[in-house]
Each structure stands twice: as C-alpha cells, then as structure tokens.
Amino acid sequence: MRAAQQQVAIESKAAAALPAACEPLAQADLCLRYEPVVGLHSGALDSLEVRVGWQHPQLGLLSAAQCAAQARAGRLPLPPPAWMLQQLCRDLQAWRRQAHPTLRVALDLLPDEFCDPLFGPALIEMLVCFDLPADALTLEMNEAALAHAGSQCAARLAQLRSLGLSLTLDEFGSGPASLRNLRCDAFDAVKIAADVVSAAAADGMDGALWSAVIAMAHQLGMKVAAEGVQTAAQCAFLSHPVRHHQCDQLQGPVFSGPLCVAELNLLLASGRTLAPQFLHTRTRARRLMLVDDEPNILAALQRLLRRDQYQIVLANSGAEGLAMLAANSVDVIVSDQRMPGMLGADFLRKARAICPDSIRIMLSGYTELQSVTDAVNEGAIFKFLTKPWDDEQFRGHIAEAFRIKEIADDNQRLHFEVRSANHELAAANRKLEQLLREKQEQISLDEITLNVARELMQHLPLPIIGLDDRGMIAFLNRSAEQLLSTAGALLGKGAALVLPYLLADGALAGAASSHRTDIAGTAYRVLHYRMGQCSASRGSLLALISDNGTP
Structure with a gap:
C-alpha cells in the first residue's frame, strides 16, 4: 500500500515537471510502442525507441507514421509532451526495477522541443521524479531539427550534453546529409535512415559510399545504427565482417517491429537475440555452392565432397545460383561453364558482385579460351579445372580454396577487432576532450571569481x-x-x-x-x-x- 502511495506521489510530481500537463485525450486512445534496437556484436537487445500508436475505433492500431498523417489531417490531436514522457518514464522505471537495470529508451525530439531552452531542464526534472539517471534517455534529432534551430543549434546541443543526455543524429542520409553535422562532437551515435539502408544494400556504389560514412563515424567515436532493416540481405550487408560496413546496431522488422508493453515484456523475458549468422563475431560451417545443369554431375560432386563435412548448396543454373546467393553467402563457388541461359563465366562475374569475398572456381569439359581468360583476368575466377576430374586433386583444390578464404576472413576479423578498438578509443578520447573543455571552462570561471574576490578585498x-x-x-x-x-x-x-x-x-x-x-x-x-x-x-x-x- 505504501509503495503504491509513493508511486502516486512520484507521478503527481512528474506531471508538473513540464508545463504542458497531462490533458485527457477525448478523440483518441493513444499508447506507446517500443521498437527494439539490437547490437550486432552480441545480438542482444541494446535499447528501445519509443513510438506513439493510436487505437482507432474502426481502423485498429495505427502506426506512428499513420498517427502523424491523421494529426496533419486534423483528425487526431498530438499527444501532450508531458503525457508521453510520463508514460515513457513509468515504463522505463518498471523495466529497470525488474531485470534490466541498464535499459535505455530513445525519444525523437521535435524541432520546437529542440529549440526550447526549457525543454531539457524540464526533462531532467521528470527523470529525477522517477529516479532515472539522465543517460537512461537518448534524444534523437534529425538534420531538419538542427536546421530549424539555426544559429542556436550549437548552444542547444551543448545544453543537452551538459545535462548528461545522450544525443543521436537521426535519419542521416534521408535529406541533404551534411558531413558537418556528422563531425559535430555533441553526438554519441548516428542512425542511418531506412531508405538509405535499402538502397545501399541493393547498390554496390551506394554500399561503398555508406561504408565510408560508417568508417568516418567510427573514427569520430560515434556508434552507427541502422533503422528500418527488413530483410536478411540488408542485415548481412550491415553486419558483414569483411566488407567494412559493420554497423553497431540495427532495428527493424528483421528482428522486431514496434511492440506494446505486454509484447515487449515477453520478448525481454525470452532473452531472444539476433540470428547468429548476422553477428560480427559469427562462426559458421564451411559453405560450398555447386552449380551445374547436369544433375548427375552435381550428385557425383556431392558424394565426393560429403566426407569433408562442407555445407553444400546445389543450383541447376546460373539464375538459380544468383537467387541463392542473394539470400545466403557462401565461401566457395564451383560452376560449370556451359549452361543454358547463362555461361559459367557470366554467372561467376555476377556472383562476384553479390558475394565478392567468395572463392570462385570453374569446372568444365569445354575450354573456350577467350571467355575463360577474360573471367580470370577480371578476377571473377580463382581457378579453372577440367572435366573429368581426379577425385583427390579436386578435393585438394577445394580444401585449398577454403584455406585461402579462411585466412582472408581471419585477417578481416583481426582488422575488424582493431577498428572496434580504435572506435572505442576514439569515443573515450571524445569524452576526455569534453571533460577537458569543461574543466578548462571551470578553471576560467574560477580564475575570474578569484580575481573578482582579490580585487574586492583590495578595496x-x-x-x-x-x-x-x-x-x-x-x-x-x-x-x-x-x-x-x-x-x-x-x-x-x-x-x-x-x-x-x-x-x-x-x-x-x-x-x-x-x-x-x-x-x-x-x-x-x-x-x-x-x-x-x-x-x-x-x-x-x-x-x-x-x-x-x-x-
């Protein structure tokens, strides 16, 4: 009974923290939904992003985007900030008191809230009311909010940082992305927009561009997250340990969409993690793809290699092989040259674009010198083997291909570990630099105070x-x-x-x-x-x- 009375007192005090008090919403039944954000190193849930949902009497539960559309049409009042923040703090307080003491929640900051110098202190007051530390909440703002603040942008960022709040540059790349904003040392993380993730995973040129952006953010000591990740291919693109994309976190339907509190409680209790094949530190069986239009050839190769305990994937044509590669990465590819619809050399060229780290071998009874030579010169083919083959030599060639692939993977993993260590060092340096600046500012203020006191005593x-x-x-x-x-x-x-x-x-x-x-x-x-x-x-x-x- 006493605990309930204390909770009522806490919420009453929190209700007065922001000037826009909790007003009843007569036109809508609003609720908060939380989208999980998972780490690509451990696969575990790292944090949550809060979203507003509306239980429409006819249309059912509407998403945050649908709520915004209804609000613009005048059919739904925007929720008062105090109502949303109080409910968020109540939920976060409950989770932290249970088995998740370090759980954090991200909140999208509206442009007007970002420009309001009173919003940050009021937010801290509400967190204090619920006995929550400042770093339990992360504020996300997009570049439109930064532009809206104009010349006051730096001052607003500095104020929020001084209050101990974590800041994330949200929806990076969705608008006129500016590297100047990425270089701003106020941000702890940058979140890549969903449409950018989709385009980069599908386009090699975009992928190379965003690999550079991710590397730049890591060098500046910021974590990189991706939102709206929908497919296994996008997830593999973001987490691939040898393609240098290496996001730190992701959120989206590939793991879970926004959940109500009851659904999220079940997820937290289950301890579910991201599938192991999408993690930076993943280990998996050796995967071999065999591509040939003759079923008896595929069957013979499969029988020969079964003793070596490879995970073998079979494809009857180049088109079928490309479709499999789009959903699953492989280590070594062995392809016939003459196949209906697509020559083996053309297939291996396209396979290189989809899975550039694979070792590609051509096995053929036809020696069309020009097409094979071109493919070798382009780097699409690692070795050319002829039919019929010697069983032991063929097994040796495949084993050598896997050894080369594993050495390359080990080197890239070491490179990734060095980059991760450098990222952590850069983040620590940023914090130390900030502490040094704050200390220098405090010393300057102390010197001014001391000089004033000395002059006062002189007179x-x-x-x-x-x-x-x-x-x-x-x-x-x-x-x-x-x-x-x-x-x-x-x-x-x-x-x-x-x-x-x-x-x-x-x-x-x-x-x-x-x-x-x-x-x-x-x-x-x-x-x-x-x-x-x-x-x-x-x-x-x-x-x-x-x-x-x-x-």
Missing part, C-alpha cells in the same frame, strides 16, 4: 591577510600592507615566524578563532577563518578590526 578598508594551508602568507590587501609596513616584505613567509602575535595558540589547526593583540599601540581583534568549509578552497583568512572601529 576593503579592513586589513585582510590570506594564508595557504601551510601557514605561509599568500595575500595582503592594501589596508594590511599599510598597517604592517614596518614588518618588511611578508609574502611567502611563515605567519607564525613574522607575525606570531596574529595567531592564537592552535589557530592554524582550528576551524575559526578570535583573539586580541596590539599593533603599533592600537588594540585589534584578530578574526581567523578556516577556508574550505563550503568550497574547495584551502588555507585561512585573517581579518583585523581595531577596538575603536577603524581599520
């Missing part, structure tokens, strides 16, 4: 003497210099030696003290203040007040 008519933590004289204002002028140079000397009458017994060890003394025939009350009680300052101050009220 005080009261004699003030500053001592460091060893009792050495570090400061005298003008009044103190005039009063103690007969004592000579005092800076840098021990107060107990040159001004013993100003220090009562144990004064330097105590917190504060007061005693009387006589200076040049005038009685003074000496006030001793120990510094560091309310700040990081060290040492102490001595203030001299004459009995007649004058310095």
Whole structure:
C-alpha cells in the first residue's frame, strides 16, 4: 500500500515537471510502442525507441507514421509532451526495477522541443521524479531539427550534453546529409535512415559510399545504427565482417517491429537475440555452392565432397545460383561453364558482385579460351579445372580454396577487432576532450571569481591577510600592507615566524578563532577563518578590526 502511495506521489510530481500537463485525450486512445534496437556484436537487445500508436475505433492500431498523417489531417490531436514522457518514464522505471537495470529508451525530439531552452531542464526534472539517471534517455534529432534551430543549434546541443543526455543524429542520409553535422562532437551515435539502408544494400556504389560514412563515424567515436532493416540481405550487408560496413546496431522488422508493453515484456523475458549468422563475431560451417545443369554431375560432386563435412548448396543454373546467393553467402563457388541461359563465366562475374569475398572456381569439359581468360583476368575466377576430374586433386583444390578464404576472413576479423578498438578509443578520447573543455571552462570561471574576490578585498578598508594551508602568507590587501609596513616584505613567509602575535595558540589547526593583540599601540581583534568549509578552497583568512572601529 505504501509503495503504491509513493508511486502516486512520484507521478503527481512528474506531471508538473513540464508545463504542458497531462490533458485527457477525448478523440483518441493513444499508447506507446517500443521498437527494439539490437547490437550486432552480441545480438542482444541494446535499447528501445519509443513510438506513439493510436487505437482507432474502426481502423485498429495505427502506426506512428499513420498517427502523424491523421494529426496533419486534423483528425487526431498530438499527444501532450508531458503525457508521453510520463508514460515513457513509468515504463522505463518498471523495466529497470525488474531485470534490466541498464535499459535505455530513445525519444525523437521535435524541432520546437529542440529549440526550447526549457525543454531539457524540464526533462531532467521528470527523470529525477522517477529516479532515472539522465543517460537512461537518448534524444534523437534529425538534420531538419538542427536546421530549424539555426544559429542556436550549437548552444542547444551543448545544453543537452551538459545535462548528461545522450544525443543521436537521426535519419542521416534521408535529406541533404551534411558531413558537418556528422563531425559535430555533441553526438554519441548516428542512425542511418531506412531508405538509405535499402538502397545501399541493393547498390554496390551506394554500399561503398555508406561504408565510408560508417568508417568516418567510427573514427569520430560515434556508434552507427541502422533503422528500418527488413530483410536478411540488408542485415548481412550491415553486419558483414569483411566488407567494412559493420554497423553497431540495427532495428527493424528483421528482428522486431514496434511492440506494446505486454509484447515487449515477453520478448525481454525470452532473452531472444539476433540470428547468429548476422553477428560480427559469427562462426559458421564451411559453405560450398555447386552449380551445374547436369544433375548427375552435381550428385557425383556431392558424394565426393560429403566426407569433408562442407555445407553444400546445389543450383541447376546460373539464375538459380544468383537467387541463392542473394539470400545466403557462401565461401566457395564451383560452376560449370556451359549452361543454358547463362555461361559459367557470366554467372561467376555476377556472383562476384553479390558475394565478392567468395572463392570462385570453374569446372568444365569445354575450354573456350577467350571467355575463360577474360573471367580470370577480371578476377571473377580463382581457378579453372577440367572435366573429368581426379577425385583427390579436386578435393585438394577445394580444401585449398577454403584455406585461402579462411585466412582472408581471419585477417578481416583481426582488422575488424582493431577498428572496434580504435572506435572505442576514439569515443573515450571524445569524452576526455569534453571533460577537458569543461574543466578548462571551470578553471576560467574560477580564475575570474578569484580575481573578482582579490580585487574586492583590495578595496576593503579592513586589513585582510590570506594564508595557504601551510601557514605561509599568500595575500595582503592594501589596508594590511599599510598597517604592517614596518614588518618588511611578508609574502611567502611563515605567519607564525613574522607575525606570531596574529595567531592564537592552535589557530592554524582550528576551524575559526578570535583573539586580541596590539599593533603599533592600537588594540585589534584578530578574526581567523578556516577556508574550505563550503568550497574547495584551502588555507585561512585573517581579518583585523581595531577596538575603536577603524581599520
């Protein structure tokens, strides 16, 4: 009962955190749905992205995009920010209190919210109300929001970063993608737009371009995520350990679409992960593709190679082989030359474009020198073997092809591990640079404060003497210099030696003290203040007040 009352108190306090309070939505039954984001190294769920859903009385549950369309048409009011954030915090609090203490949720930031300097502090206040740390929430903003902020963009990003919030550059590539935004050191991650993922996975030129973008983001210390991943081919493109695409995270139907809280609870409880073949560190059986239009040849080769424990894929034509390669990667391809519809050389050229890391071998009884030579010169063919074949020699050629492929894969995996280590180092450097900048700014502010304090004390008519933590004289204002002028140079000397009458017994060890003394025939009350009680300052101050009220 008491826990329930505490929760009610928390939510009441959170409701007042943002000015747009939780208003009842009479026209719609809105709900939050969460889309899982999985890591491509472990395959486990890394975080969530929250989306708004609408339970329409006739159309059923509408997606976030459909909600936005209905809102633009005036048939659905946009949910108040406080309502959405309060529900999000309530759900996240429940998950973190259960078995997922590090779970994070990403929230799309609208342009107006990004430009509002009050939004960040209000958001932090709401997180505090639910006992959630700032890094439990990631704010995602696209380039349109950055452009909307104009000249205030850098200030808004710096403010959100200073509050401890994580920032992601969202939908990168969907609009006029700017490398200037990618270079901005405020972002912890960049998320590639869904249409870009689809185009890059299908087009070699786009794939090469986005490989460079991903590598650049990693060099800048940012994680790279891809959204809207729908197919196994797109997933393989993003996670391939030897093609240098190597995204860090993905989200989309290939793993799961947006889920309601109950559905997500089931997923969390199941511990489901991404299929092992899509992970950076995947290991799988040796896969061999045999392509020939003669079934008896395929059967003979399969019987011969079965003892070597290869995972064998059979295709009766070049077209069938290309269709299989589009869905499954293979290590070694053995193809006949003369096949109806497509020559083996042409098939291997296209296979190279789809699966460039495979080892490709031609096996044929026909020696059409020109087409075979062209294919070899282009790099489409690794070896040319003739029919009929010697069984042991053929097995040796296949084993050699797998050894070469595995050496290349091992080298690429080592390269990937080095890149991953460099990525982590770059991210750590970015954090250190940010901490250094913040420290330098704090030092500058402290210096300004110190100079102001010193100038203020210089103009005080009261004699003030500053001592460091060893009792050495570090400061005298003008009044103190005039009063103690007969004592000579005092800076840098021990107060107990040159001004013993100003220090009562144990004064330097105590917190504060007061005693009387006589200076040049005038009685003074000496006030001793120990510094560091309310700040990081060290040492102490001595203030001299004459009995007649004058310095």
